[in-house]
Amino acid sequence: MAAPGSPAGHGRAIQIAVVGGGEPETGLLPVAEEVGRRLAQAEAVVVCGGLGGVMEAACRGARSAGGSTVGLLPGVDPSAANPFVDVVLPTGLGEARDALVARAGEVVIAIGGGYGTLAEIALALKIGTPVVGLETWEIHRPGLAVDPIERAGSAAEAVSRALELSR
Numbered sequence: 001m002a003a004p005g006s007p008a009g010h011g012r013a014i015q016i017a018v019v020g021g022g023e024p025e026t027g028l029l030p031v032a033e034e035v036g037r038r039l040a041q042a043e044a045v046v047v048c049g050g051l052g053g054v055m056e057a058a059c060r061g062a063r064s065a066g067g068s069t070v071g072l073l074p075g076v077d078p079s080a081a082n083p084f085v086d087v088v089l090p091t092g093l094g095e096a097r098d099a100l101v102a103r104a105g106e107v108v109i110a111i112g113g114g115y116g117t118l119a120e121i122a123l124a125l126k127i128g129t130p131v132v133g134l135e136t137w138e139i140h141r142p143g144l145a146v147d148p149i150e151r152a153g154s155a156a157e158a159v160s161r162a163l164e165l166s167r
Contacts, residue, residue, distance in 0.1 A: 013068070014044040014166045016159075017105025019120040020054025020113040020136070028112040031134060032057035033064075034155035035109055040067020042163055047104040049074065049097065050081045050088060054111045059084035072100045099123050106166040109158050110136040110149065121149065130165040132158045 016039050020032060036046050036058035046062040048055040050071020059069040063084045071085035074097045081088040091097040098116055102108060102123035108131045110121050118137050125131060125139075125148050133149040140147060150165075152158035 014042075014163070015047050015070075015105055016044045016162050016166065017047045017101050017108045017120070017124070018054065018058040018111065019048065019101060019108055019117050020058075020111035021117060022049070022051045022053045022055060023114075024053050025112045028054060028135060029057040031155050032111050033061035035111065035134075035159055036061025036063075036067070036069075037065045038155060038159040039162075040065035042159065043067070044163065044166075045070060047072070047101065048085075049101055049116075050085050052082055054113065056082035056084060058111075070104070072097050072104065095119065102129060103127065105129060107132060107162040109134065109152075109162050111158075112136055125149075130162075132162050132165070134158050 032054040039046050040062040046058055046069045050073045062069050069085050070087040071081045073090045074094050076090045076092040078088045078090050098120045102120045108124040111134045121131050131149045132152050134152050138147050
């Protein structure tokens with residue numbers, strides 16, 4: 001039998017990265033919390049950068065539903081993690097830890113965010129990891145026919161699509 005939250009045969013839980021601004025984007029915090037809660041209800045592990053803002057809200061939501069959270073911190077001090085991170089991984093890599101966050105998720109859900117979020121989106125897309133976006137960056141350039149970020153209009157839609165893409 002497959003592990004909870006895992007596709008048949010995987011033997012482990014699905015890991016979904018949730019990325020977004022570390023500074024509170026007040027209107028997006030309830031959305032991020034709902035994303036975390038819904039991911040936990042689906043028995044997926046929430047992976048994030050481990051700090052505040054969207055990351056903390058997603059972890060808070062996951063924890064409220066009994067889910068597991070992993071935070072990949074930019075610094076070396078484990079106490080810098082938000083209080084809702086279960087597994088704290090201090091990397092000491094600064095912004096380079098964005099690459100680890102992008103790689104750790106089978107899918108990335110991007111919620112709002114600044115340039116760090118844009119970096120995580122770009123890194124995920126570069127390695128072929130699907131990105132579902134909620135009120136986040138749009139990517140356009142000459143020769144690119146469509147924005148490669150899958151748009152979602154709600155937390156429920158973002159989680160549903162992320163879970164589909166992870167399978």
